[in-house]
Amino acid sequence: MKKIDLGLKASSDPEQIKDRLQYQPNVFEFYTAENDFTRDGLKHLAYGIDQVKDAGINHIVLHHPMRYREYFTELLTPEAKLPELYRFIEQSSLDLLQLAYDKNVQVLIHGSYSRQTAEFLSLYPDLEHAEEYVFKRLDHFKDLGKEHVMFENSISPVFYYGDEALDAKILARDYRLAFDTSHCFIKWQGDNTKLMTALARLKQNIVHYHLVDSLGKTHDSLELGKGKIVWKNVLPLLNEDATNIFEIVLKDQTDALEQVNSFNYLKTLEEKLDVNI
Template sequence: MKKIDLGLKAGTDPKQITDRLQYAPEVFEFYTAETDFTKDGLKRLAEAIEQVKDAGISQIILHHPMRYHGDFTELLTLEQKMPELYRFIEQSTLDLLQLAYDKELQVLVHGSYSRQTALFLAQFDSLEKATAYSFKRLDHFHELGKEHIMFENSISPIFYYGESALDEQILAHDYRLAFDTSHCFIKWQGSEPKLLEALTRLRSKIVHYHLVDSLGEVHDSLELGKGKIDWNAVLPLLNEQATNIFEIVLQDQTDAKEQVASYEYLKQIEQNSKL
């Protein structure tokens, strides 16, 4: 059974970093934003990474920014339609990968987002063509990042987990995968069997988990134990070699108590399973 990591998430705000480091996490995920990709922003990010490494944390993930000028950084973006957004996605990923190669880190990129997907899908003649283009972009970044990049599942019609044919297609591309439990659960409207099937089918290629609870209806990012996911069933299916964080919505971004409570909840289940 996988040993559960105390994995915490923060931005580059010094108050957030100080808060997370007090718990001595084993895994630290930086949630980057558009402002981190100016010259000064990249310098601050590099300094924040060194601060976390100096605290003895070697397992660090850099989460690609979600938005640029209000638009989601959707890999479906066509250069000829939205050139500025396309260039930002490209350059910001390259910037993160440079840090990853230099400092032995990992970069996480979303295969898709759900909130603006319809806008991007409208630029393609069919879902099949959009999916093919999505894989083309994923292949591009996979080749650039190699062992330093992973791709996270969405709840959109693009790059989601739990449908056997798409899962097998993803496996055929040999991507390193990040698995968000809530995204898969929500995609299948709270279907526990679908979540467990996806965890099992993709397990060998999963290198990182976002352990998040949900009611299975909308994107709610709940503390573990406050949603409908059966963590007793999930825990034995996790890849023992993968890292994890608890990507929970916080009441206060400078206080990770909901993330820590989720860790403690899952550790209790882990302990009970050994009795």
């Protein structure tokens, strides 16, 4: 069974980094935003990476920014129709991948988001064409990032986990995957069996987990144990070689309490399962 990491998430804000480092995590994920991609912003982010590395943390993930101005950074974005958004997605990804090679860290890119997906899908003849375009974009970043890039599942109609045919397409491309448990759970409307099936089927390609609880209805990002995911069934299905963080909504961004609570919940459960084996 996988040894659970104390994986914490923060921006490059010094107060957030200071807070996370006090817990001595072994995985650190940087949540990036539009302002990280100016010349000074990238220097600030690079400094933050060095600070985390100096604290002895070797597993670092850079999460591609979710938004650019009023838009989510959808890989569905067609260059011809939304050139400025397309250029930001491309350049910010290249910037993060350059940091990944320079610093020997990882980059996480979302295959899709959900809140504006319908708007972006309307730019394509049908879902099949949209899906084909997203796979081309993912192939592009896979070729660029190689062992430094991974792709995360959404709850949108594009690039989600748990559908047998779509999972087969993903595995055929041998993508390195980031698996968000809550996204899969919500996509299947709180179906634990679907979640477990997806975890098992994709296990060999998963390199990183976002361990998050949910009630299975909306994107609620709950502490572990406060939703409806059956964690005792999740634990045996996790890839032992993958890393993980706890991507929980925080009441205070300078206090990782809810993330740490989730780690402690899972460690207690892990110990109980070990005793019963």
